[in-house]
Amino acid sequence: MITIKGLYKTYSCSDGNTEALKNINLRIEKGDIFGIIGLSGAGKSTLIRCINRLEEPTEGSIFIDNRDITKLDENELRDMRRNIGMIFQHFNLLSRRNCRDNIAFPLKIMKYDERQIEERVDELLDLVELKDKKFSYPSQLSGGQKQRVAIARALATKPEILLCDEATSALDPNTTASILKLLKNINETLGITIVIITHQMEVIKEICNKVAVISDGRIVEEGNTYDVFSNPYHKVTKSFVKDVSLNIDKNTLGDADDMEIVRITFLDHKAKEPLIYKIIKKFDVEANILSGQMNRIQGRIYGNLVVGLRGNVEKVDDAINFLKGEGLIVEELKYNGSSD
Numbered sequence: 001m002i003t004i005k006g007l008y009k010t011y012s013c014s015d016g017n018t019e020a021l022k023n024i025n026l027r028i029e030k031g032d033i034f035g036i037i038g039l040s041g042a043g044k045s046t047l048i049r050c051i052n053r054l055e056e057p058t059e060g061s062i063f064i065d066n067r068d069i070t071k072l073d074e075n076e077l078r079d080m081r082r083n084i085g086m087i088f089q090h091f092n093l094l095s096r097r098n099c100r101d102n103i104a105f106p107l108k109i110m111k112y113d114e115r116q117i118e119e120r121v122d123e124l125l126d127l128v129e130l131k132d133k134k135f136s137y138p139s140q141l142s143g144g145q146k147q148r149v150a151i152a153r154a155l156a157t158k159p160e161i162l163l164c165d166e167a168t169s170a171l172d173p174n175t176t177a178s179i180l181k182l183l184k185n186i187n188e189t190l191g192i193t194i195v196i197i198t199h200q201m202e203v204i205k206e207i208c209n210k211v212a213v214i215s216d217g218r219i220v221e222e223g224n225t226y227d228v229f230s231n232p233y234h235k236v237t238k239s240f241v242k243d244v245s246l247n248i249d250k251n252t253l254g255d256a257d258d259m260e261i262v263r264i265t266f267l268d269h270k271a272k273e274p275l276i277y278k279i280i281k282k283f284d285v286e287a288n289i290l291s292g293q294m295n296r297i298q299g300r301i302y303g304n305l306v307v308g309l310r311g312n313v314e315k316v317d318d319a320i321n322f323l324k325g326e327g328l329i330v331e332e333l334k335y336n337g338s339s340d
C-alpha cells in the first residue's frame, strides 16, 4: 500500500549539507502497524514527514496505492492528505478552540455542513472515549486526553493511513499503554494502516507487527517485529533489545578460561522446555547460568540466557549442536570481561 523506493533527503544549510535519508526502500502493507525505530538524529521524523510531503524528498518515489505522491501538484496533494492523518508528540491542538472545534477543524476546511460535522465529532469523541470533554479546552485536559483529541481530529476525514510522530514520547507509561490500546483498536476495527516512528522499544513491542530500524539515515534491519527483536543482528537493534549481556566481573566468574560461554535464545514454546537440564544429563557438561531474561513481543515470548559450559571439549560441542538442533539460537561469546 505504501511503497518507498530509493528515497533520499538532503538538507542544505549555510554550514553544509546533511544527508538525513539515504536510499530508503520500504513496503508497508494495508492494515500493518509499522514501526520505525531509531536513535535521536537517525532520520525518523524526516522519513515520516516525507510520507505526507510535509518534507519534500530530494530523490526517490513514494507510492500510495500505486500513485507516486512525489509527483502530485498542490491541489492533488491537498486531496491526498485527506487520506493521511497525522498525530504528533506535542499534540499540536489549537489552544483557543475546544475539543469539538479542534476535531471539527479539518471537516470545516472540507466544507462539511453543520449537521454532518456534529454527527462526525460525536462519533469520534465516542471512539476516543472523551464524550464528556466535548466543550473542554486543551489546557483543561491531561496529556493522554489531548492525544485522544488529536487522534480524533486526525481521523475526522476518514483516512486510510495514520502517521504517528513520537505520539507517546511525552506520556507516562500508563497513559502510553492506553493510547497504544486505542491505536490498536483503531487499526483492527477501522482497518487503518498505522505508521509509527519512535525511540521507545516498548511501543514497537506492544503494537507493531512489522518494524524497520533506522540508523544514520539508512534502514539497517527490518521484518516482523518478533523475528527482528528475538534475533537482532545490527548493533543498533541489539541496543534497543537491551540483550542480556555478559557484563560480569572476572573475579565473580572465577576461572573462565576453560568455559565456553554462549548466549542462547529460546523462541516461543522452546522457552518452556528444560533444555539446559537435558544437556547436563545427556552430555555430562557443567552449565553455569550467568544471566538471563524473558521477553514478550505482542504476546509471544522469547528468552535469552548467557551460559558458561564446562567439560570435555567434544561433549561441549555436542551439547551446543544439540541445542541448535532443537531450534535454539546459540552464539558463542568471546569472554573479555564484557559482552560483544
Ligand SMILES: Nc1ncnc2c1ncn2[C@@H]1O[C@H](COP(=O)(O)OP(=O)(O)OP(=O)(O)O)[C@@H](O)[C@H]1O
Pocket: 011, 012, 013, 018, 019, 020, 038, 039, 040, 041, 042, 043, 044, 045, 046, 047, 199
Ligand atoms: N530542517 C532541517 N534542516 C537541517 N537539518 C535537519 C533538519 N531537520 C532535520 N535535520 C537533520 O537531519 C538529521 C535527521 O533528523 P531527524 O529529525 O529526521 O531525526 P530523528 O531520528 O527524528 O531525531 P529525533 O528523535 O531527535 O527527533 C539530523 O542530523 C538533523 O540534524
